[in-house]
Amino acid sequence: MGELRAKWKVNVYAWLLLLPSLIFLLLFTFYPVWQTVILSFHQADLGSPEPFFNGIDNYKQMLEDDVFWKVLTNNLWFALGTVPTSVALALGMALFANKALRGKGFIRTAYFYPTVVPMIAVANIWLFIYTPEYGALSHVMDWFGKGDMNWLGDQSNVMWAMIFMVIWKEAGYFMIFYLAGLQNISQELYESAAMEGASAWTVFRRVTFPLLMPTTMFVSIIAFTNSFKLVDHLVIMTKGGPDNASNLLLYYIYETAFSFWDQGMASALTIVMVVLLLAVAAVQFFGLDKKIHYN
Amino acid sequence: MRTVVKSLFSVAMSLALLTGCSSGTSTTGSSQPGQPAQPGTSETKPAGNTELSFFYPVAVGGPLTKIVDGMAEEFNKENPGITVKPVYTGSYQDTTTKIQAAVQGKTPPDVAVMLSTELHTMMDMNAILPLDEFIAKDGGNEYVKDFFPGFLANSQVDGKTYSIPFQRSTIVLYYNKAAFKEVGLDPEKPPATWDEMAEYAAKLTKDGRWGIEIPSSGFTYWMYQALALQNGKNLMTEDGKKVFFDTPENVEALQYWVDLAKKHKAMPEGVIEWATVPSDFLEGKTAMMFHTTGNLTNVKNNAKFDFGVAFLPAKKNYGSPTGGGNFYMFKGTDAKKQEAAWKFIRFMTEPKRAAQWSIDTGYVATRKSAYEEEIMKQYVKDFPAAAVARDQLEYGHAEFSTHNNGKVTKALNDNLQAVLTGKADAAAALKKAQEEADKVLASFNK
Numbered sequence: 001m002g003e004l005r006a007k008w009k010v011n012v013y014a015w016l017l018l019l020p021s022l023i024f025l026l027l028f029t030f031y032p033v034w035q036t037v038i039l040s041f042h043q044a045d046l047g048s049p050e051p052f053f054n055g056i057d058n059y060k061q062m063l064e065d066d067v068f069w070k071v072l073t074n075n076l077w078f079a080l081g082t083v084p085t086s087v088a089l090a091l092g093m094a095l096f097a098n099k100a101l102r103g104k105g106f107i108r109t110a111y112f113y114p115t116v117v118p119m120i121a122v123a124n125i126w127l128f129i130y131t132p133e134y135g136a137l138s139h140v141m142d143w144f145g146k147g148d149m150n151w152l153g154d155q156s157n158v159m160w161a162m163i164f165m166v167i168w169k170e171a172g173y174f175m176i177f178y179l180a181g182l183q184n185i186s187q188e189l190y191e192s193a194a195m196e197g198a199s200a201w202t203v204f205r206r207v208t209f210p211l212l213m214p215t216t217m218f219v220s221i222i223a224f225t226n227s228f229k230l231v232d233h234l235v236i237m238t239k240g241g242p243d244n245a246s247n248l249l250l251y252y253i254y255e256t257a258f259s260f261w262d263q264g265m266a267s268a269l270t271i272v273m274v275v276l277l278l279a280v281a282a283v284q285f286f287g288l289d290k291k292i293h294y295n
Numbered sequence: 296m297r298t299v300v301k302s303l304f305s306v307a308m309s310l311a312l313l314t315g316c317s318s319g320t321s322t323t324g325s326s327q328p329g330q331p332a333q334p335g336t337s338e339t340k341p342a343g344n345t346e347l348s349f350f351y352p353v354a355v356g357g358p359l360t361k362i363v364d365g366m367a368e369e370f371n372k373e374n375p376g377i378t379v380k381p382v383y384t385g386s387y388q389d390t391t392t393k394i395q396a397a398v399q400g401k402t403p404p405d406v407a408v409m410l411s412t413e414l415h416t417m418m419d420m421n422a423i424l425p426l427d428e429f430i431a432k433d434g435g436n437e438y439v440k441d442f443f444p445g446f447l448a449n450s451q452v453d454g455k456t457y458s459i460p461f462q463r464s465t466i467v468l469y470y471n472k473a474a475f476k477e478v479g480l481d482p483e484k485p486p487a488t489w490d491e492m493a494e495y496a497a498k499l500t501k502d503g504r505w506g507i508e509i510p511s512s513g514f515t516y517w518m519y520q521a522l523a524l525q526n527g528k529n530l531m532t533e534d535g536k537k538v539f540f541d542t543p544e545n546v547e548a549l550q551y552w553v554d555l556a557k558k559h560k561a562m563p564e565g566v567i568e569w570a571t572v573p574s575d576f577l578e579g580k581t582a583m584m585f586h587t588t589g590n591l592t593n594v595k596n597n598a599k600f601d602f603g604v605a606f607l608p609a610k611k612n613y614g615s616p617t618g619g620g621n622f623y624m625f626k627g628t629d630a631k632k633q634e635a636a637w638k639f640i641r642f643m644t645e646p647k648r649a650a651q652w653s654i655d656t657g658y659v660a661t662r663k664s665a666y667e668e669e670i671m672k673q674y675v676k677d678f679p680a681a682a683v684a685r686d687q688l689e690y691g692h693a694e695f696s697t698h699n700n701g702k703v704t705k706a707l708n709d710n711l712q713a714v715l716t717g718k719a720d721a722a723a724a725l726k727k728a729q730e731e732a733d734k735v736l737a738s739f740n741k
Contacts, residue, residue: 046419046699047738067709131571132563133503133580153512153566155716239513242566242712258392259701261416 033274040267051264058268068269070244071252074159078248079227081163082170087219089171091212094178095204108179115173123236126165127152130237152238155245162237162246166230174219181215182208221284225277249273345635347379350407352390352620354462355589355656362655370642377635379406387620394625398422403625406636408461411449411621412696415535418457419698419739424624425455429637438641441662445617445691452534458621459640460661462652464589465684465691466521466615468608472601474499474582485605489525489551492583492608496561499582506561507583508576509552510569511715515708517616518585520695521607522548524614530707535697536739540707540729541722548610549721553714565716587618588684592657595678604680606687613690619658650674659684697732698739706731 040058044051062068097107114122129136130151141149151161185208193203231251234240240247240255250273257266349367353359360383367381384390387410397403398420409417417423430439439447439456446460472482478498486492496506509518516530523530527544531537539545555562573590575581577597585607594602607615622640624633642648646664650671653660665671666685675682697703710728713719719727 046416049419049421127568127570131568133575134578148563150563150565150567152568153563153716155718241512241515241708242716243709243718245716255701255705258388258395259705260699261395261420261701 036267036270039264040271042264042267044264044267045260045262054264058264061265062268062272067244067247067252071240071247071249074244074247075228075249077159078163078166079224081159082166082227083220083223085163086167086170087174087216087223089167090174090219091178091216093171093175094182095208097175098179098182108175111175112172114169114171115176117169119169119230119232120236122165122169123233126161126233127237130161152246153242155242158238158242158246162233165233166227170223170226174223177215177219178212181212185211217284217288221281224280224284228273228277343376345377345631347377347405347632347635347639349379349381349639350384350390350394350404351381352384352387352408354387354620355658359656362652366643366648366652370639373642374635374638377638379639394422395420398625398627401627403627405624405628405632406639407623407625408620409458409623411446411458411460411463411617411619412694412700413623414449414452414457414696415698416700417623418452422625423457424626424628424633425457426459426624426637427455429633430456433637433641441646441664443659443661443663443685443688443691445688445693446659446661448533448691448693449617449696450621458623459644460621461619461644462656462658463617463619463621463661464587464658465617465687466518466585466607467588467591467684467687468583468605469576469586469590469594470583470603470605471576471579472603474504474579474600482601482603485603486583486608487606488608489610493551493555493559493561496555496583497559500561504579505563505575505581506559507555507585508562508567508572508581509555509585510572511566511712513569514618515566515711515715516695516704517618519549519552519707519711520616521585521614522552522610524616524690524692525607525612526610529616529692530695531697533693535700536736538697538703538707538729538732538736540732541725546722546725549711549714549725551610553721556715557717566712588659589619589657591680591684595680604683606683606690613687615687615691616694617688617691618694653681659688697736699735702735703732706735 039051041053041055042051043054043057093111097104097111117125132138132148132150132153135151137151138149149157151157189207189211190203193207198206228248228250231248231254234246234248234251238246240251249269253266253269253273256262256269260266351363353363363383364381367379371378382404384393384407390407391409391413394404394407394409403422414423430436442460445465446463447456450456450458450460468485470485475482475495480495480498486495492507499506511518520530523545526548527542528539530539530545556564572581572584572586573593576584576586577594577599579600591604606613622643624636624640628636644661646660646662647668647670649660649662649665650668652658653665654670654674660666660671666675666682695704695707707728710719710724710731714721714724
């Protein structure tokens, strides 16, 4: 009996400790999510003073909405453009920053600093860089006789311009994770590899890279979700234009909610985005996770 | 344990707040002791003092918050018994969002400045108060008639007045007189017609300098509306229920815009960023620009060359839409506060104050009598360019505004940009915009 009581006591104590964060989670995460799900089945826009249930109409309309498909494809290209490159670059930078003997601190800081700058400031800096005629990039392009290229005002350039900027911004952040990962790899492994006379490439391929896989997976999930979450720059740089060429899903949700005041549709779009992100995270966690060494 | 209690306490507090904010169920929230009285409910105040919350945005450069706060303070001094509390609420968009949230939480501000184009949206939400009663009690139409009709156009629907013009602008043509001289054009004769503008622009274009720039990133519809007005009539009906995008005149207007780049090679191709156009002009990268009068003070202070300001050129007639923000009052506020808020609006729009506001900011003074004020006369005499925008108001029209304005505007913006970036032709794109807009507006035309 005494044992059970002690157990119960421990449990209560644990629950009490969890309670505050649990309540906050329920209040500010699960409850809003639930409300969003409900709202997504309602017509709640300017034309209907009182929201009313309309089944899956919002979702049906979404499928017929060209802009929705446009922002979704844009977002996939944006993810495809930013994730692999920034992760690979982060790994390279981490390896270099780890190796460099002189100025290690300086190199790390230099790589990391874009991460510290707020996205809004970054967007303003790059807005200037991309300005035709007298922007910084235009001066460089002038040498090739292409100084008047309109980076943000042309539908075929604008996505590349965004992707490049985000890679610049994100790679330093991911580098930090890789640096931490590198610290965790036992030095003995490298010593024995050196005894065997393994080439640097083999060491990387057989030791460093596999042992960094947990980091790689973590980083790629973060990178992927970021590619859906990062939209601050659109507010400053393009407002999703020209003609939605740089528009992304989350910004479209924002427009739908706070410019069109169509809360039903905005909720439905949010649900689609959440489901999409959950699906990707699930594939990465349950699919790829099995192929990774954790020791 | 203390932290647990603390967290529980804060949770309880936020719960109370949530219920207090949520619309329907007010039984639990508002009856709690210690809950601050919600502004807007008919709470009896300590006799004498009426507190007003006043939301306002800032959209142009300069120390505008200081000016507005100063004006509010002056009002408080002149009106014992009323205390206006100005709240700076960010950009126009942020301000609208905050007001929306406040309206839905049944705690609207007592008075606020919002875009004049929010009229129909705010009416759909049943959020704003018609002001006719106050106007009637306060000397009648004399007051309203003094405002320029172009500014008032966005305030009135079905014979009722819903807002009072405050910080208003319009589009004008800025041109570089030095560049005009350089290519042998008369610097005192800016282009007056579309043909002249295209011809001059082509003449002014050289390596490293464009003839003209018309921004097309943020307010695409606004610039386009100017061209459409010059070629006939406005893009929408006064009640905001119908739009006319695909008329032959409007297709022609869009074609003219594209041709400045495509045919005349006098304007950069693609979308031109709103914010960089003034710096392009100041840097001499473009010899002419379409831009808001809100930039007048900026250009005046920073141009290293002689510049001129002119009417936008005409096709059939002169024309420009107005823009900017108006005073609104909201439903569901206390009658006494409404009286006080009206007093505040009257105070802020007095001719003398409108004149000073215009001089300080570059906005156009909203009332005719403001230009009769001594300070304004002096200002216009020293800086004649300041009068151009006012004179052009004779041809000023309501800014584009419809029901579900955000969505209709986006349909237009997107399709305009598709044409400007060479992905669609003018007629097809405007037809598409028309169809999209008709679909959005269908539910308001029942």
